[in-house]
Amino acid sequence: MADVRASMAGNVWKINVKPGDVVDEGQDVVILESMKMEIPIVAEDNGTVKEVKVAEGDFVNEGDIIAVIE
Template sequence: MQEVKASMAGSVWKIVLNIGDSVEEGQDIVILESMKMEIPIAAEAAGTVKELKVAEGDFVNEGDIIAIVE
């Protein structure tokens, strides 16, 4: 199990993958917006998106869990 975490504080601008989608290592799962910059958050290992802990528009802090990949 892999916990995908926010690398910095920001708003969830776009969710790229949905629950049940396959994900490759390095593939973006969500895109955060912080200080008018888009920051992609990618999976560190291949697997399947089992859970999304955020919705578009949510604010996250650095280290918050965004998704679970198995």
């Protein structure tokens, strides 16, 4: 299992995956918005999304778990 973590603090602008989706390494999982910039958060491994731990509009801090991939 691999946790997808926020690389910086920001608002969850868009969620691109849902549980059960198959993702490839480097694929955008979530887009954060911070200081009017869009920051893609990508999967670091291939796998299947087990859980998405955030909702659009949520605020996350750097290091927060956004999704779990197995």
